[in-house]
Amino acid sequence: MSQRLRRRYIAVKIESDHPVEERDFHDAVWTSILRLFGEYGASQAELALIEYDPKMNQAVLRCSHKVLDQVRASIVAVTGVQNEKVATHILLVSGTLKSLRRKLRTQKAPDRVAPAL
Amino acid sequence: MKFYADLHLCPTLERTDEARKLIQKSAELGYDAVGVAFPVGVEQKRIQEIRDICVTSGLDFVTRIDLTPNNPASLLKSLRSLRRQFEVIAVLCHSKTVARQAAKDRRVDLISFPSPDFRKRFFDSAEAALASEATVSLEVDMSPLLRLQGFQRSRLLSFLRRETLIAKKSHVPIVLSSGASTASLLKKPQDYAFLSYLFGLDFSEAMRGFSENSRTIVDRNRKKLSPNHVAPGVYIIRRGEDCHNG
Numbered sequence: 001m002s003q004r005l006r007r008r009y010i011a012v013k014i015e016s017d018h019p020v021e022e023r024d025f026h027d028a029v030w031t032s033i034l035r036l037f038g039e040y041g042a043s044q045a046e047l048a049l050i051e052y053d054p055k056m057n058q059a060v061l062r063c064s065h066k067v068l069d070q071v072r073a074s075i076v077a078v079t080g081v082q083n084e085k086v087a088t089h090i091l092l093v094s095g096t097l098k099s100l101r102r103k104l105r106t107q108k109a110p111d112r113v114a115p116a117l
Numbered sequence: 118m119k120f121y122a123d124l125h126l127c128p129t130l131e132r133t134d135e136a137r138k139l140i141q142k143s144a145e146l147g148y149d150a151v152g153v154a155f156p157v158g159v160e161q162k163r164i165q166e167i168r169d170i171c172v173t174s175g176l177d178f179v180t181r182i183d184l185t186p187n188n189p190a191s192l193l194k195s196l197r198s199l200r201r202q203f204e205v206i207a208v209l210c211h212s213k214t215v216a217r218q219a220a221k222d223r224r225v226d227l228i229s230f231p232s233p234d235f236r237k238r239f240f241d242s243a244e245a246a247l248a249s250e251a252t253v254s255l256e257v258d259m260s261p262l263l264r265l266q267g268f269q270r271s272r273l274l275s276f277l278r279r280e281t282l283i284a285k286k287s288h289v290p291i292v293l294s295s296g297a298s299t300a301s302l303l304k305k306p307q308d309y310a311f312l313s314y315l316f317g318l319d320f321s322e323a324m325r326g327f328s329e330n331s332r333t334i335v336d337r338n339r340k341k342l343s344p345n346h347v348a349p350g351v352y353i354i355r356r357g358e359d360c361h362n363g
Contacts, residue, residue, distance in 0.1 A: 015301075035266065036315065072311040076304060079263050085301045089146075089308055 006065040009100040011091040012075055014057045018084045022052040025059060028081045033074040045071050050097065060100065121306045122331035124152035124181060124205055125258060125294035130163055137170050142300040150177035150335065152205050157182065179335055181205040189218035196224045204338045207256060213239045220247035226334050227256040227292060233273060240280045245287035254330060255284045258296030259309045277316035293326035
């Protein structure tokens with residue numbers, strides 16, 4: 001019997017003086033994971049970019065719940081995209097995309113802190 | 118209500134605009150208090166400028182001085198002259214004798230080891246035992262973790278892992294601070310707590326480093342610097358006329 005994969009959805013705010021392309025951001029997060037945890041660690045992350053809103057400068061990433069700590073540290077460690085300075089802040093972490101969207105909608109302040117799951 | 122303090126902001130004091138940006142960014146990111154590191158011999162005018170920026174940004178301003186003495190005697194001399202002027206005193210230890218003296222002196226609030234050279238990181242169990250007795254805290258700056266890459270970062274992580282483990286064993290409070298000189302290196306306390314996973318601090322321990330441990334230092338020193346402080350444990354609670362003997 002196969003076990004259901006448990007995932008975590010992470011909403012990220014990207015701050016930059018220049019527009020950041022979806023693909024460049026995705027690459028930057030991957031590079032950060034590879035630098036910090038190597039290829040083996042990156043393979044366990046099962047990282048995927050689910051949504052990217054260039055207007056709001058927000059992204060939603062998905063990862064395996066087992067490596068959430070590693071992925072959060074890697075996202076925070078991103079300091080540049082395509083040689084431009086970038087600061088990333090984790091807004092929220094949730095178990096389902098639906099609840100993440102609901103929490104994002106209901107939060108009043110745009111950069112509410114993420115609860116530690 | 119949670120109180121978050123970043124006790125180590127390093128703006129270029131001559132550039133008021135940059136300092137303002139940094140302080141405003143701290144307020145945006147959810148900090149309640151910031152400590153700005155001043156050099157020895159700073160003018161009062163400069164301190165007042167930074168204080169005004171903090172007040173307009175809605176932040177509690179904490180005065181801090183970073184001492185980098187060459188020997189224990191010069192550390193003691195600086196402490197004698199500066200302890201009553203600043204709310205937080207941090208000693209950046211570049212030699213073992215200075216590190217030992219700083220760890221056992223109750224006038225020191227924070228000890229920090231900024232050198233990337235393993236021969237200049239003196240936070241061992243003996244140092245931790247002294248710091249624990251004198252309630253001196255270990256400060257960990259987070260910005261080098263964002264600035265460095267590759268071998269240098271992995272080496273720094275290895276030092277920090279070892280030092281935080283020793284600090285936890287000896288019950289030395291760990292204070293996390295940004296050490297940021299530019300706004301792009303500033304993160305929310307929670308983001309830094311996620312990053313501290315890399316050197317073995319769990320989320321709650323890291324958050325304590327930004328909240329309770331920092332607040333304890335500031336509150337303790339403000340009490341001591343208050344005109345109502347007489348001696349440890351003795352405070353003036355009310356002023357009035359002399360008692361008349363009946």
